[in-house]
Amino acid sequence: MPEGHSVHRIARQFALHFVGKTVTATSPQGRFAAGAATISEHTLVQAKAVGKQMFLEFDNDLWLRVHLGMYGAWDFAGEITADATIASANGRIGQTNQRGTVSDDNESSNSSIGAPRRTRLRMSESEKPGEELAVFPPEPIGAVRVRLLTETTVADLRGPTACEVLRADEVQAVIDKLGPDPLVDSPKKGEQRFVDRVRTKPTPIGLLLMDQTVVAGIGNVYRAELLFRARLDPHTPGRLVPEETLRALWKDWTKLLKLGVQLGQMMTMDGLSPTKYQAALASREDRHWVYHRTGEPCRVCGTPIVMELAAGRKLYYCPMDQK
DNA sequence: TGCCCATGGTAAT
DNA sequence: TTACCCTGGGCAG
Numbered sequence: 389m390p391e392g393h394s395v396h397r398i399a400r401q402f403a404l405h406f407v408g409k410t411v412t413a414t415s416p417q418g419r420f421a422a423g424a425a426t427i428s429e430h431t432l433v434q435a436k437a438v439g440k441q442m443f444l445e446f447d448n449d450l451w452l453r454v455h456l457g458m459y460g461a462w463d464f465a466g467e468i469t470a471d472a473t474i475a476s477a478n479g480r481i482g483q484t485n486q487r488g489t490v491s492d493d494n495e496s497s498n499s500s501i502g503a504p505r506r507t508r509l510r511m512s513e514s515e516k517p518g519e520e521l522a523v524f525p526p527e528p529i530g531a532v533r534v535r536l537l538t539e540t541t542v543a544d545l546r547g548p549t550a551c552e553v554l555r556a557d558e559v560q561a562v563i564d565k566l567g568p569d570p571l572v573d574s575p576k577k578g579e580q581r582f583v584d585r586v587r588t589k590p591t592p593i594g595l596l597l598m599d600q601t602v603v604a605g606i607g608n609v610y611r612a613e614l615l616f617r618a619r620l621d622p623h624t625p626g627r628l629v630p631e632e633t634l635r636a637l638w639k640d641w642t643k644l645l646k647l648g649v650q651l652g653q654m655m656t657m658d659g660l661s662p663t664k665y666q667a668a669l670a671s672r673e674d675r676h677w678v679y680h681r682t683g684e685p686c687r688v689c690g691t692p693i694v695m696e697l698a699a700g701r702k703l704y705y706c707p708m709d710q711k
Numbered sequence: 712t713g714c715c716c717a718t719g720g721t722a723a724t
Numbered sequence: 725t726t727a728c729c730c731t732g733g734g735c736a737g
Binding site: 390455457513549603610654702 | 719721
């Protein structure tokens with residue numbers, strides 16, 4: 389159940405350990421056997437995330453498109469990189485092959501926390517390290533749609549909404565339909581695309597933020613939190629939101645997304661003391677202003693937080709501060 | 712142990 | 725709007 393930050397982190401894991409390597413692709417579960425065969429024994433050229441989607445390019449001009457949806461997850465095992473190195477690679481990988489630079493880093497810092505280890509890591513909405521490996525590669529666990537295997541690392545995909553092989557033009561068509569992503573578009577261009585897409589629409593801003601053609605990567609948590617942080621009523625039609633507010637929303641999304649990629653979790657609170665900040669990260673509590681806080685007092689004004697259904701998804705907001 | 716729910720999205724109605 | 729995809733965690737019993 390990942391929002392955009394998780395997908396960018398997963399793409400980085402692929403950039404670090406799969407790009408430049410020949411990959412054996414299989415479908416232990418069977419459902420993706422034909423697709424896997426078309427990319428197997430080819431070299432991964434690039435790993436790229438746009439919004440909640442990930443695209444892996446192989447050297448035969450085919451791409452693997454993966455959308456994790458609600459339940460999807462990647463299980464990595466073998467030589468993988470934990471938090472520290474992914475964060476330090478921030479901004480250096482994603483759409484570019486950084487193989488040389490990154491492997492140099494790893495060789496010179498083998499003792500650091502983030503150095504590759506023979507272990508397991510589950511990457512979904514959250515990340516969970518597993519037990520050390522006895523054998524490599526490990527047996528697939530559960531229904532694995534696709535397994536990508538190199539000599540040193542394996543990635544198992546389970547429960548995705550989408551997993552398909554596309555040509556380059558088809559990948560471009562998918563990306564063209566998506567709204568801007570702060571980690572893909574340049575700051576100015578992304579902001580302008582976002583403003584242009586919202587400003588003409590009568591749709592409530594609370595729905596527009598969830599619309600992946602308006603802005604890519606925002607999910608239910610970031611939606612609620614961004615609106616609160618802007619003190620914006622979710623029901624305000626897009627075209628009535630002041631342009632300056634839209635520009636501020638975009639900048640705040642950029643900030644929260646980058647922080648999420650760095651931390652590997654959605655931290656949307658500001659102004660905490662260092663102690664409380666660390667406690668919030670460790671406990672998974674008190675990380676949000678309004679999300680999942682129905683009936684609890686607003687952290688600013690004390691008014692009970694309201695939850696209502698909007699297009700079938702739960703929308704949380706403070707009826708006092710956001711109007 | 713089993714039920715409900717979830718940070719998505721699509722297709723059918 | 726609703727059903728469905730399909731998985732894991734939390735929690736009631």
